[in-house]
Amino acid sequence: MIQIISCGMMLIILFAVFYFWSNIPQRIFGITWKTISEKIIYGFFTYFICFQIVAMPLVWLKRTVTEVSILWGLIVLAVTSILIGTKGKNLKRDMGKAVGLVREKKVLILMTAVVVGVTCFSVLQSYNGWDMVYYIGNMESALEANRFFFYDGFAGTKLEFLNLHEALSMFYVHFIVMGRIFHVNARIMGFYGMRALCVLLAAMIVYCFGRRLFRGDEKKAAYLVMAWLTFGFLEMVLHATSFFMFVRGYEAKGFAANVVIPAVLYASLGLIQDCSKRRRWVELGLAVFASVPISLTNLVVVPCAVAIMALVIMIQKRNIIPIFLRSLICVLPNIAFAMVYMLYLKGVIVIGVM
């Protein structure tokens, strides 16, 4: 039970961290996100990009879980403290706005209750499959051995080389680190922490979608979230995105299907509506850059989405070069990751396990 409470605490802390870290791109690119949901989503992407940059070299250098956890814990503490010091008052303002909005539109309370209910349903699913064994097994092995990806997720036998299929995207590494910091077993972390995070972030993105589609109408956005959750419940088939959210939310694929890809579509929708806004390119760039750190599934899927969005805008605007260049910049991290992955597959990058 203590571990479940720790997971709850972790979620609260992470959401606070995401909120404050959204100030980093806002400051760098001179943009502003209006809602808490947007801030949390883009804070989440910013956070994961930073984590990838810090953790990947350490994992490749075969540093221990404890070392990475201490370093990352200190970085988060330092950066968040600075951001609280400089932007702390924004939280009070945003919270005040949110409370006012909820008082004004009661449907938001209903939506929150539905989302919480669905999250509870989701975390109680005891689905067992080989993928679960592999991912949670990998995490548990790392926590047990204090090393990342030294042991096979299925059988627990020692590996000869780091599998970059896992060690290129830092998603699981992040939750291993969280498991170490909060003293949570991988299974509890996956079932309670990661799945809840997946549902909550996905709901936030749909809420943002609703606001964008219904031109800021909070009530309709809340309806959209509830309708989306209801349809999701009814479409629980093997490879549906909703199944990956409600049941397999502890997998990176769950986040890819329900957080990253919707975020890319959200940014694309915004750009198709109006590509002159800098904020929307930043949204796309952040979602795409964070896509591989969150899941290797996004390595090709996300660039495909960006390419089609770019084509639509190019045809519409009859303006090829600037759109092409901006889109290309957005997918540059994916290209870099793809090249590294190809080198790994060709046997050029081989990292032996001690």
Added chain:
Amino acid sequence: MSGTKMMFEKFMECFGNWVWVALFVISVLYILWRIRPENRKKMLLTILLVGVFLYNGLTFRLLSHFVTETDSFYRFFWLIPITLVCAYAFVLFWTGKQNRIVKLVISCFIAVVLVVSGDSYVDYSKTQSIENPYLMPDDVLGIATMIAGDKEEDMPTIAMPMDFELVYRTYDASAIMGIGRAPYAYFRSNGYEEVARTGHYLQESRLARLVENGEKQDVLMVKSAIIDKEIDYLVINNHMGLEDYMTLLDCTLVGEAKDYSLYRVNYNSYDKVTKKEEVQKIKDAMGISEDEETVELEGLEKEYQILAVNDLHDFLLDDSVMEEKIETVYDRYNNLFLSATGVHSADLWNGMSAILDSYQTDGIVFIGDMIDYSSKENIRLFKNGLENIETPYIYLRADHDLGAWYTTGENSNEETMGLSKSIAEYQEVFVKDYGEFYLVGWNNSTSPLSQEGLERMKEIFAEGKPIILATHVPLDSIVDDGLRKAAMEADPEGRAKLWGENCLYRPNETTQEFLDMVYAQDSPVKAVFAGHLHFKYTVQLTDNITEYVLPPAFSGKITRITIK
């Protein structure tokens, strides 16, 4: 199957059924109808481009070939936000100007159709049956607690039923799963008959038959699997009635959870079989028997005994075998390397290695082709057996011990040599001094003797002490052509697989010099023991030297050589 058709299958895996497809199409059409004309154009353009560039047979083929596996293509359909589009259309409809009753009726209709046609992948019953915060059966927690309290090794290896393993692995990472995903998948989808035919995951499948199905198989075969996979614990369903059978397997009950029990493998009784009746039981079951050969040396103060084991061709199939060679390997496995009682060489080795010490000989000489091809799995298998043997031994390699036959061929000579050296000591020439005579082994005699080997041979020969020579490839007789003829008859291509002028192995300069030393009138060599031909034959090599070609060990034959 065409790319379009395959793509469509993946598409349906994401959509579920035709009701969803219909609802999605209706939703898209409704959205197109409701949105502003300029947005309608953008939406239509997006749909068109998505169809042209992404969701078509050609793209599917290209992406499946170069980027992702066919099975993983469904992820590209996540770019179609099915539930979001349906929800958006629904909200547009619900907040539209229609009559409330109409809205309610249509909404209920959609819900009922989706519920009735739905094929949910979620087992809702499990939501209500949570036994603990780990969302796992109490049985698993119970067994994990027992293992934690009982284990002597940091990471014990456990064989457990698949569904049990699926949960256990995510809870306790300080254990190795004796039957992993691939063996379970192979065993479950192909059945044991296919496993027995191909030998693929044979040992794991035997364990799976025990822990999954509760099948009481031949005790020695299951023991062989337990030894081979180094199983420390077995998890057995209490309702299978295996209590007595587990005793036969020398497994001790550690404890019982609700539906499962934990058994510890008692390795003391596995490593070495010394009791006469136990040894006999293994020999009978595996078809192991001894041939006797006697070499008489003048003036010996005592009698010596040496065991000779050759041509075991020990192997287990693993994924290293090349696709085009797989049938050849199956054929070798099923038809070639079987003992008199039909036991495969891998099982035979597990039994043989456990009883070799019981012969209480002065030494053992393994005269080559002990494994069928160099692969990590085969090396591991052979090495595991050798580690049980306390009698001093020498292990002479031959082409099969060092060649990556049938495998991917990626192993270089250096690598296979490295693997072989990891099993046991490697020298050009092995010499075992028994005081009154030398046992000399020509290592890797499927290749010419090296200069270094020749120099060593000269040193030994110069000492003048009687020599018993062991070589994998027999030497051609200079006084009798019987062996050569027999070898040619036995070989499908009519080759005489011996060292000699008119034979398959033609000596180079160094090898010829060595052979001349052996054949010389004053040669200290008193007898030669060889293998390679897979049949037994005795021939006079010269007037003074007898050559014994020994029967292959895969047939269950061990040769006890008495030197007196």
